[in-house]
Amino acid sequence: MNGSAHKAIGAAAGMTTLAIDDNPDKQSVAHNPLIATPLATLGGMLPDLLEPASRGPHHRQFCHSVVAFGAVGYGVYRTYKWEPQAEWEKGLRIAAIMIGVGYLSHLIADSSTPRGLPII
Ligand SMILES: [Zn+2]
Numbered sequence: 001m002n003g004s005a006h007k008a009i010g011a012a013a014g015m016t017t018l019a020i021d022d023n024p025d026k027q028s029v030a031h032n033p034l035i036a037t038p039l040a041t042l043g044g045m046l047p048d049l050l051e052p053a054s055r056g057p058h059h060r061q062f063c064h065s066v067v068a069f070g071a072v073g074y075g076v077y078r079t080y081k082w083e084p085q086a087e088w089e090k091g092l093r094i095a096a097i098m099i100g101v102g103y104l105s106h107l108i109a110d111s112s113t114p115r116g117l118p119i120i
Pocket residue numbers: 047048064106110
């Protein structure tokens with residue numbers, strides 16, 4: 001799975017999440033796809049920034065693990081349920097969700113490759 005595939009998948013995951021987000025902060029500027037989508041793209045690159053493929057065929061370690069997937073997934077879920085009042089908190093909520101969803105999309109994509117993901 002190369003970097004541009006991960007970017008595209010991350011962006012798509014972010015845009016899908018934006019579209020289904022039913023929180024009342026839809027009017028927040030952070031919901032603007034032009035702001036949110038690059039964050040999801042960044043999230044989609046993050047696991048390989050933390051554990052670069054250039055380190056060799058076994059570069060998938062903790063940041064690529066099933067445990068990390070669960071932890072990030074739980075964090076995204078909790079953030080998704082958060083209903084902040086302040087504008088900056090709304091921005092923070094969307095930014096965290098976008099990066100998190102991009103991150104998850106990366107691990108899902110990597111899990112579909114022959115090498116799969118380590119448990120830890
Ligand atoms: Zn990866």
